[in-house]
Amino acid sequence: xxxxxxxxxxxxxxxxxxxxxxxxxxxxxxxxxxxxxxxxxxxxxxxxxxxxxxxxxxxxxxxxxxxxxxxxxxxxxxxxxxxxxxxxxxxxxxxxxxxxxxxxxxxxxxxxxxxxxxxxxxxxxxxxxxxxxxxxxxxxxxxxxxxxxxxxxxxxxxxxxxxxxxxxxxxxxxxxxxxxxxxxxxxxxxxxxxxxxxxxxxxxxxxxxxxxxxxxxxxxxxxxxxxxxxxxxxxxxxxxxxxxxxxxxxxxxxxxxxxxxxxxxxxxxxxxxxxxxxxxxxxxxxxx
Numbered sequence: 100x101x102x103x104x105x106x107x108x109x110x111x112x113x114x115x116x117x118x119x120x121x122x123x124x125x126x127x128x129x130x131x132x133x134x135x136x137x138x139x140x141x142x143x144x145x146x147x148x149x150x151x152x153x154x155x156x157x158x159x160x161x162x163x164x165x166x167x168x169x170x171x172x173x174x175x176x177x178x179x180x181x182x183x184x185x186x187x188x189x190x191x192x193x194x195x196x197x198x199x200x201x202x203x204x205x206x207x208x209x210x211x212x213x214x215x216x217x218x219x220x221x222x223x224x225x226x227x228x229x230x231x232x233x234x235x236x237x238x239x240x241x242x243x244x245x246x247x248x249x250x251x252x253x254x255x256x257x258x259x260x261x262x263x264x265x266x267x268x269x270x271x272x273x274x275x276x277x278x279x280x281x282x283x284x285x286x287x288x289x290x291x292x293x294x295x296x297x298x299x300x301x302x303x304x305x306x307x308x309x310x311x312x313x314x315x316x317x318x319x320x321x322x323x324x325x326x327x328x329x330x331x332x333x334x335x336x337x338x339x340x341x342x343x344x345x346x347x348x349x350x351x352x353x354x355x356x357x358x359x360x361x362x363x364x365x366x367x368x369x370x371x372x373x374x375x376x377x378x379x380x381x382x383x384x385x386x387x
Contacts (some may be wrong), residue, residue, distance in 0.1 A: 125357065204228060204355040205292070213298045222383045223366060224304050227382070228355040231298045232271075240268040241305040244341075244365035251333075251340040260329045265319055266309035269302040273314055292357045301345065306365045310340070325360030333363065338375035341368045350380050 179229035208229050218230040224347030226232050245267070252262040269277070275297035301307040311319035324330040334344055342365055348358040364381065366374070374384050 106228075106295065111244065151342060154322045161335065161342050175282070187193045196237055202229075204353055205351060207296065209301070220387065223370065223381070223385065224306065225381070225385065225387075226301045226304050228295070229387075232300075232303050234298055235305060237270050238268075238305045241365060243308050243310065247340045247365055248310075251337065251342070253335065254334055254340075255329070258332060260332055261313040263311050263313050264300065264308045265311050267307065268305040271297050271303060274298075274303060289350060292351075293359070295356075301364060302361075307345065308363050308365065310363055311361060320361055322358060322360055325383050330360055334360070337363055338371040341365050341370065341371050343371045343381060345381065347380060353380050353382050 111241050152278040204227065210231075213231050213234050217232050217234055217236055218225045245264075248262075248264050252264075255262045274295065278290065278294050278296055281294045284290075296300070302309075309320060310329075310333055311324060312327060315324075315327055315329060318324040318327055318330070325334065333342075337343065342363040344360070345362045346354050346356045346359040365371075366381065370384065374381065378386070
């Protein structure tokens with residue numbers, strides 16, 4: 100009995116041993132064949148084995164985990180593709196609205212009556228063809244402006260020049276009389292270039308001073324005043340006393356009037372100096 104049992108156990112172990120050896124030999128042979136099919140390249144052989152495994156899973160209806168990433172990428176690509184038109188639309192430059200053409204300050208507005216109150220911008224009284232004064236506005240000559248002119252005349256006298264303010268404040272009625280006379284003489288179109296209609300004159304503010312030089316009356320209210328010693332002195336020094344050359348040359352479309360070398364306007368030293376240094380007009384300084 101014992102001999103037979105031991106023999107069976109020996110035979111069983113012998114069988115298992117040779118089965119393991121046989122299976123090992125078979126797998127070794129298969130591996131050798133697989134390697135030989137891929138030129139004995141171990142890395143390439145492993146990639147081919149992985150592909151074969153993936154194809155087998157696909158045929159059996161299973162999805163390999165490695166295939167999820169391309170699917171996700173495809174969905175992301177599709178989403179990005181759908182978003183592209185919106186991004187492109189956002190990146191397109193917006194059409195800009197053309198800037199409005201600059202206004203022509205030489206043109207009077209079409210109004211039926213003058214305003215009830217004068218126009219004041221940043222503390223500065225304004226009178227031009229777009230901003231008329233009430234017919235009843237009658238402040239008289241401004242005292243500060245007169246004092247400033249007197250100081251300027253004294254300074255000019257030290258340089259041998261005798262300045263004269265030959266026309267300052269003019270009321271509504273006086274301006275009406277002058278304007279109608281100019282229209283009768285030169286026609287309305289010509290008169291509107293050098294004379295204000297009643298209610299639109301800066302002289303009605305009491306801050307405008309027409310300046311000339313004593314003994315040089317032929318140059319009063321004339322462009323030639325700007326070429327005289329007195330005219331040049333006032334142009335270069337008026338801002339130090341609070342005056343500006345109100346109607347500079349080449350600025351008619353902004354101020355509304357042709358160049359007047361004799362017409363100065365009191366605005367105070369600070370504003371006058373800023374306008375002089377920037378070589379601009381009162382309208383440009385006020386941004387209107």
